[in-house]
Amino acid sequence: MNTFFLGMALFLVLNILAGLWRVLKGPEPADRMVAAQLFGTTGVAALLLLAQALESPVIRNAALLFALLTVMAVLAFVRNTSYRDKHNNDH
Amino acid sequence: MNLAFDLLVGLSLVWVAWRIVGSRDHFQAVVLFITFGLILSLAWTRLQSPDIAIAEAAVGAGLAGVLFMDALGGLSSSPGSPRPAVPLTLLFPCLILASIMAIAVLFVPEDFLGLIPVVHGALTDTSLEYPVTAVLLDFRAYDTWLELGVLLVAVLGVMGIRRIGSISGSRLPAPADPVGRWIIRILLPIMVLIGGYLLWLGAFAPGGAFQGGVVLAAAGVMLWQAGHPSLGLLPRLWWIVLLFCGFLSFLILAFWSLFHSGRMLAHPENKLWILGVEYAATISIATCLISLVLASPGRCRVRDN
Amino acid sequence: MTINELLSVLFCLSGGVFFLAGTAGLIRFPDTYSRLHALTKADNLGLGFIVLGLIFVAGSLPETIKLVLIWPLAMIGSSSACYFIANHVHRLTRNKGITRD
Numbered sequence: 001m002n003t004f005f006l007g008m009a010l011f012l013v014l015n016i017l018a019g020l021w022r023v024l025k026g027p028e029p030a031d032r033m034v035a036a037q038l039f040g041t042t043g044v045a046a047l048l049l050l051a052q053a054l055e056s057p058v059i060r061n062a063a064l065l066f067a068l069l070t071v072m073a074v075l076a077f078v079r080n081t082s083y084r085d086k087h088n089n090d091h
Numbered sequence: 092m093n094l095a096f097d098l099l100v101g102l103s104l105v106w107v108a109w110r111i112v113g114s115r116d117h118f119q120a121v122v123l124f125i126t127f128g129l130i131l132s133l134a135w136t137r138l139q140s141p142d143i144a145i146a147e148a149a150v151g152a153g154l155a156g157v158l159f160m161d162a163l164g165g166l167s168s169s170p171g172s173p174r175p176a177v178p179l180t181l182l183f184p185c186l187i188l189a190s191i192m193a194i195a196v197l198f199v200p201e202d203f204l205g206l207i208p209v210v211h212g213a214l215t216d217t218s219l220e221y222p223v224t225a226v227l228l229d230f231r232a233y234d235t236w237l238e239l240g241v242l243l244v245a246v247l248g249v250m251g252i253r254r255i256g257s258i259s260g261s262r263l264p265a266p267a268d269p270v271g272r273w274i275i276r277i278l279l280p281i282m283v284l285i286g287g288y289l290l291w292l293g294a295f296a297p298g299g300a301f302q303g304g305v306v307l308a309a310a311g312v313m314l315w316q317a318g319h320p321s322l323g324l325l326p327r328l329w330w331i332v333l334l335f336c337g338f339l340s341f342l343i344l345a346f347w348s349l350f351h352s353g354r355m356l357a358h359p360e361n362k363l364w365i366l367g368v369e370y371a372a373t374i375s376i377a378t379c380l381i382s383l384v385l386a387s388p389g390r391c392r393v394r395d396n
Numbered sequence: 397m398t399i400n401e402l403l404s405v406l407f408c409l410s411g412g413v414f415f416l417a418g419t420a421g422l423i424r425f426p427d428t429y430s431r432l433h434a435l436t437k438a439d440n441l442g443l444g445f446i447v448l449g450l451i452f453v454a455g456s457l458p459e460t461i462k463l464v465l466i467w468p469l470a471m472i473g474s475s476s477a478c479y480f481i482a483n484h485v486h487r488l489t490r491n492k493g494i495t496r497d
Contacts, residue, residue, distance in 0.1 A: 003092045006092050006093065006096055007092055009096065009133075010092070010095060010096045010099060013096070013099055013100060013103065013130070013133065014099070016103075016126065016129070016130070017099075017103055020107070020110075020123075020126065023119060023122050023123060023126065024110070024119065026116075026119070029118045032118060032119060032122040033122065035122065036122045036125050036126065036156075039125075039126050039129055040129070040152065043129040043132070043133070046133060047132070047133065047136060047144075047148075050133065050136050050137070051136075054136070054137075054139070056136075056139070056141060058141045058145070058296055058297045058298075059136050059141055059144060061141075061145050061289065061292075061297070061298065062132055062136065062141070062144045062145045062147075062148040063148075064285065065145065065148040065149050065152060065153070065285070065306065066129070066132075066148050066152045068152075068278065068281065068282060068285065068306075068309075069148075069149065069152040069153035069282075069306075069309055070152050071274065071278075072152070072153050072154070072156060072157050072309060072312065072313060072316070073125060073152075073156025073157060073160060075157075075271070075313070075316045076156060076157040076160035076161060076316065077160050079160075079164075079264050079316060080160050080161065080163060080164030081164075
């Protein structure tokens with residue numbers, strides 16, 4: 001049973017690695033940000049599966065933190081780029 | 092299956108790290124770094140180190156991304172300019188270092204337990220139940236003390252470079268739109284709750300001052316990203332008190348125990364002391380991290396519409 | 397294998413299918429808006445199914461509550477991140493006055 005959960009976690013890590021293609025390719029920063037957000041949720045699922053597979057429930061706290069905090073990077077991204085647009089338009 | 096998972100995580104860590112160094116696009120490197128933190132957290136989980144996995148999750152998912160985005164926003168060069176290539180000659184010292192470390196790992200005996208028996212044997216000497224917290228706050232308290240000092244120096248360095256004396260007058264993001272206000276109304280109380288939960292958990296399970304402090308800092312930064320001054324509301328004196336209280340509480344403990352028991356940083360039997368020091372450290376860690384973000388060079392005073 | 401374990405395997409596998417669909421969408425979809433669609437729809441269903449699958453084997457009640465808490469948190473974060481990115485792309489294209497691929 002634990003092997004099954006570990007296998008599922010492995011499958012999710014493979015998903016993340018496949019998604020890295022989008023990060024490398026782009027083309028826009030927004031596309032890369034979408035990929036980062038997807039990895040965040042995939043990572044939450046992988047950590048939950050690992051917590052079950054390794055029978056260490058405290059790992060669920062790490063998953064909880066990822067679920068809670070991944071959106072912060074997106075907020076910072078939008079904040080910084082919206083300024084740059086304005087800045088470029090002024091010139 | 093275990094071996095396959097470990098190999099995959101290990102190899103992807105090396106590959107992502109190599110892509111971060113080799114990337115010619117700043118933004119791509121930042122997103123790769125966020126992904127690197129995620130995979131690293133999985134690796135720590137596999138290594139049975141939930142403390143580090145939780146710390147990595149809190150820092151990697153929350154604050155590192157924000158700091159990098161702000162650093163990118165503050166770059167004076169135009170956004171499209173490529174990063175300079177890393178010289179290939181750096182590869183050789185790195186390879187030598189990596190092989191030395193690999194050899195060192197190979198020479199570790201298979202049944203080597205390290206300091207685990209020593210720490211478990213000494214647990215009776217302290218009022219803490221969880222070995223990692225006992226090491227951090229009691230057995231090697233001076234390490235934690237000096238780490239708080241490192242954080243303080245980092246904040247002072249940023250303030251010095253930016254030539255600002257406090258964070259209260261620093262730039263403020265535009266007020267959040269309705270969706271931003273909505274998620275802050277939901278996520279902010281949960282962040283504060285989980286920060287406190289992790290701090291409380293540190294007494295007997297993975298968690299503690301650092302993890303709790305980082306989550307509380309994330310809550311403060313979240314508030315600031317929505318256009319609220321956050322810690323900037325505090326008078327300068329109060330801000331300085333919060334910034335230094337962790338470092339100072341260790342200092343007071345050091346002197347107090349020196350005069351009472353003749354040994355520096357020896358905790359009194361009373362558990363309240365050690366809790367007080369831990370809580371002060373949490374407040375200082377959170378304040379330092381919030382100050383780092385608020386003083387960072389990201390650009391956000393104006394918002395188009 | 398008990399009935400709980402069987403259900404758990406079934407739900408986890410369906411979650412995996414949704415994650416695969418999300419990743420495929422991220423790679424294959426032609427523009428940012430549709431990639432966002434792949435992210436929020438497939439991904440949160442995927443996490444939902446995996447959480448549902450793990451509840452059957454979670455054991456104690458507090459752990460189950462924590463699992464059930466994680467899913468809505470990820471949904472709140474992911475869906476609002478989707479809104480922020482979409483809003484950003486929308487403003488960008490409006491300011492430039494061009495349609496991007």
